[in-house]
Amino acid sequence: MTDTNLPPELERRIAEIETQDSTARGLTGADWLVLLGTGVALPILVLIWGAM
Amino acid sequence: MSATDTTPTSGPSIDQSQADETNWPLLASERTWSGGQLFVVLMVTACATWCFIIGEYVGYYLGFKPGIAAMTAGSMIGMLLVALAVLPAATRYGIDSIVSARPQFGSRGWLITVALQYVSIIGWNSLLLIFFGKSVTQLFLVLGVVDEANSGMVGPIATLVACGVVFAILNGGVQAISKVAFPLFFCIIGVGAWMVYLLLTNEWQAVSTTTPAYASGDFQWDYITGVEIGIVSLLSWWPYIGAMIRVAPNSSTAAAPSMLGMGLPVPLLSIVGLAAILAIGASDPSSWMVALGGTFYGAIALVFVIAANFGTAMTGVYATTVGLRSVPGFDRLPWKALLLFAIVPVAFMGAVVPNAVFDNFGVLLAFTGVFFAPLCAIQIVDFLILRRQVLNVRALYDNAEGSDYHYWGGFNPAAILAMLAGFGTYLYLLNPISYASRSPYEILTASLPTALVGGVVYLIATYAIVKPAGKGGY
Numbered sequence: 057m058t059d060t061n062l063p064p065e066l067e068r069r070i071a072e073i074e075t076q077d078s079t080a081r082g083l084t085g086a087d088w089l090v091l092l093g094t095g096v097a098l099p100i101l102v103l104i105w106g107a108m
Numbered sequence: 109m110s111a112t113d114t115t116p117t118s119g120p121s122i123d124q125s126q127a128d129e130t131n132w133p134l135l136a137s138e139r140t141w142s143g144g145q146l147f148v149v150l151m152v153t154a155c156a157t158w159c160f161i162i163g164e165y166v167g168y169y170l171g172f173k174p175g176i177a178a179m180t181a182g183s184m185i186g187m188l189l190v191a192l193a194v195l196p197a198a199t200r201y202g203i204d205s206i207v208s209a210r211p212q213f214g215s216r217g218w219l220i221t222v223a224l225q226y227v228s229i230i231g232w233n234s235l236l237l238i239f240f241g242k243s244v245t246q247l248f249l250v251l252g253v254v255d256e257a258n259s260g261m262v263g264p265i266a267t268l269v270a271c272g273v274v275f276a277i278l279n280g281g282v283q284a285i286s287k288v289a290f291p292l293f294f295c296i297i298g299v300g301a302w303m304v305y306l307l308l309t310n311e312w313q314a315v316s317t318t319t320p321a322y323a324s325g326d327f328q329w330d331y332i333t334g335v336e337i338g339i340v341s342l343l344s345w346w347p348y349i350g351a352m353i354r355v356a357p358n359s360s361t362a363a364a365p366s367m368l369g370m371g372l373p374v375p376l377l378s379i380v381g382l383a384a385i386l387a388i389g390a391s392d393p394s395s396w397m398v399a400l401g402g403t404f405y406g407a408i409a410l411v412f413v414i415a416a417n418f419g420t421a422m423t424g425v426y427a428t429t430v431g432l433r434s435v436p437g438f439d440r441l442p443w444k445a446l447l448l449f450a451i452v453p454v455a456f457m458g459a460v461v462p463n464a465v466f467d468n469f470g471v472l473l474a475f476t477g478v479f480f481a482p483l484c485a486i487q488i489v490d491f492l493i494l495r496r497q498v499l500n501v502r503a504l505y506d507n508a509e510g511s512d513y514h515y516w517g518g519f520n521p522a523a524i525l526a527m528l529a530g531f532g533t534y535l536y537l538l539n540p541i542s543y544a545s546r547s548p549y550e551i552l553t554a555s556l557p558t559a560l561v562g563g564v565v566y567l568i569a570t571y572a573i574v575k576p577a578g579k580g581g582y
Contacts, residue, residue: 062505066132070501073133073201082497083196087363094367095188099181106177107331 131433133501134202134354141355143365149352149423150369154345155300155377156420157239157392157413158232161469162341162374163381164391168322169330172315175382178331179375182338182553187371189559190345190480193487195366196497198350199359205350206431207504209483211580212490212566215507216518218434220527224479225347225431229424229450231472232344234457236417236424239392241267241458243417246395247410250403267458271451274422278429278447299412303380303393306401311387318386329550333543338375339555340477345370346484351427425450474540481555482530482562486523489563494570500581512581520580522569530562 062070083091141149166175197208209221241263248254248262308315323330349370356362381391388396393413398406428450432438438446457464491497503512515521538545538554548557574580 062502066505069133069135070505072135073501076136081358082200083359083363083492087359090363090367091188091191094364094371095184095191099184102177102184103181103331103335106174106181107327 131204131207131430132505133207136202136357139199139202139355139357141357141361143356143361146353146356146362147365147369150349150365151373152416152419153348153352153423154370154373154420155416156236157417158235158341158344158420158469159374159377160381160384160391160393162337163378163383164385165337165470165473166334166378167320167382167385167391169320169324170334171318171320172383172386174327174331175320175334175386176375176379178334179338179378179382180372182335183342183375184338184367184371185335186339186342186555187345187367189339189484189488189555190343190349191363191366191371192492193484194346194350195353195362196359197487197491197499198354199356199362200497201499201501201504202354203350203504204354204427204430205347206434208350208491209487210504211495211499211513212486212520213523214515214518214520215503215511215513217515217520217523220524221483222431222434224483226428228344228472228476228480229347229428230453230457231475233421233424233428233454234462235469235472236421237267237270237454237458238263238462240270240414240417240421241265241462242392243410243413246398247407247414250398250407250410263462264459267462268455270418270421271455271458274418274425275444275447275451277422278426279444295412295415299408300377300380300416303397303409303412304383306405307380307383307387310400311383314387315383320386326550329545332550332553336477336538336549336553336555337473339553340473340481342371342374343480343484343555344476346480347431348423348427351430352423421454425454471541477555477558478531478534478540479527481534481558482527485530485559485563486526486566489566490570493567494582503581515574515579520574522566522574525569526562526566529565530558533561534558 162179163175166179169175170178194205194208197203198205201208206218206221206225210218213220244266245254245259245262249256249259254262320330349366353362353366356365380393384393384396385391388400390396393409397409400406401409425447429443429446432446432449438449441449491499500512506513507518508514513520534540534554536546537549537552537557540554545554570580570582575582
């Protein structure tokens with residue numbers, strides 16, 4: 057059984073977000089580039105520099 | 109469980125201006141922070157006294173250059189884990205770290221993450237506000253407001269006053285943080301850079317030639333230990349980050365500010381602690397700035413420490429308060445009462461037992477690595493791989509038995525197994541108290557294998573147990 061008794065304001069928010077979610081995107085290619093560039097490539101380069 | 113047994117059902121009625129005081133999803137119209145705003149707020153959050161202590165810990169094992177490299181690499185790796193765990197869901201649905209963990213831990217199991225958040229942030233905030241009190245004491249001594257004999261009560265009183273000010277500011281919600289963050293930004297950037305400059309120009313010879321106090325003699329082990337300290341330090345951001353980045357409109361707005369605003373400032377400011385421990389033997393600027401720069405500069409440094417700690421503590425209290433909103437019964441409390449639940453333990457620790465927290469920074473770091481590494485991995489595997497970045501928003505707030513995230517009794521066994529496996533892996537690789545290690549720690553660190561094992565166990569358990577039972581909404 058699922059809950060059908062959520063507060064009206066929460067219901068309104070969920071409905072709006074579910075509508076938005078049908079068109080929303082997840083992480084983009086540019087996001088992955090930023091994340092992996094700063095979280096993987098940068099650490100590797102810095103570690104090489106630090107060990108030299 | 110009945111259909112009426114749901115946490116938020118009896119929650120307070122809110123209008124749009126109060127939305128950031130709940131754990132309910134923020135709407136697109138409420139998620140208005142720009143990348144620049146987010147960068148400043150995250151940076152102010154990241155820059156606190158713990159940076160000096162992180163630098164000090166790395167300086168026990170590594171010299172200046174490898175120390176900077178290890179801290180920076182570790183910090184960015186830790187930040188990546190936190191960002192991948194929280195950012196995609198938080199920015200897509202406007203939810204905080206705790207709510208983003210419900211799909212993995214279950215409609216009751218997420219209480220585990222609330223407990224982790226509460227203990228972690230209370231610990232960090234206590235540390236920061238105690239440092240705040242100590243810095244105020246030093247400032248008063250430097251300015252001649254009090255003398256040594258009468259300074260004993262200044263610290264606890266300053267801590268209590270700081271708690272009161274944090275309460276007053278946060279009573280205005282998350283927007284208040286943004287307003288306070290901008291003035292703190294210029295204070296932190298300017299004085300922080302100046303402190304590094306002063307330290308390096310005056311003490312460069314000592315900084316560059318001093319042998320680290322606890323260096324093992326095995327450079328690779330010391331180097332990896334520096335990386336490990338960086339990783340676990342940044343894993344501390346898991347409880348903080350969700351409450352901030354959920355105000356950003358999308359992942360693209362939050363990705364770079366998260367990595368560069370919250371990840372990079374920590375190792376950069378930690379350079380102060382690293383250089384100071386190598387050159388002077390003490391990382392706390394309040395103990396050396398007066399001797400190095402004179403009374404005037406010493407007072408400026410103390411003001412910097414006070415401001416930096418204040419900004420971070422404020423964000424921490426806010427994140428804790430939003431997290432507490434998820435606890436059954438707490439959802440009915442007014443915002444002010446929730447704030448008190450987040451602040452009073454900090455005030456108690458700071459005023460009554462300050463040394464209990466202050467002398468156990470290493471234990472706090474260990475706690476972070478042991479628990480948050482597998483937690484991040486579980487979220488990454490679940491949201492990015494298993495769910496392909498899509499959640500059932502209704503199920504996030506629906507505690508009824510048939511909802512997607514109810515699992516068995518509200519708990520997901522896959523998450524619990526993965527946490528236990530990660531916990532065991534970390535303790536096998538590294539004793540977080542004594543830093544005694546087992547191979548392959550000297551190659552892989554302890555946190556990364558812990559995250560890997562936690563993620564793999566979660567994946568296997570989900571395919572073996574959860575999916576065949578039709579649970580989890582996969």
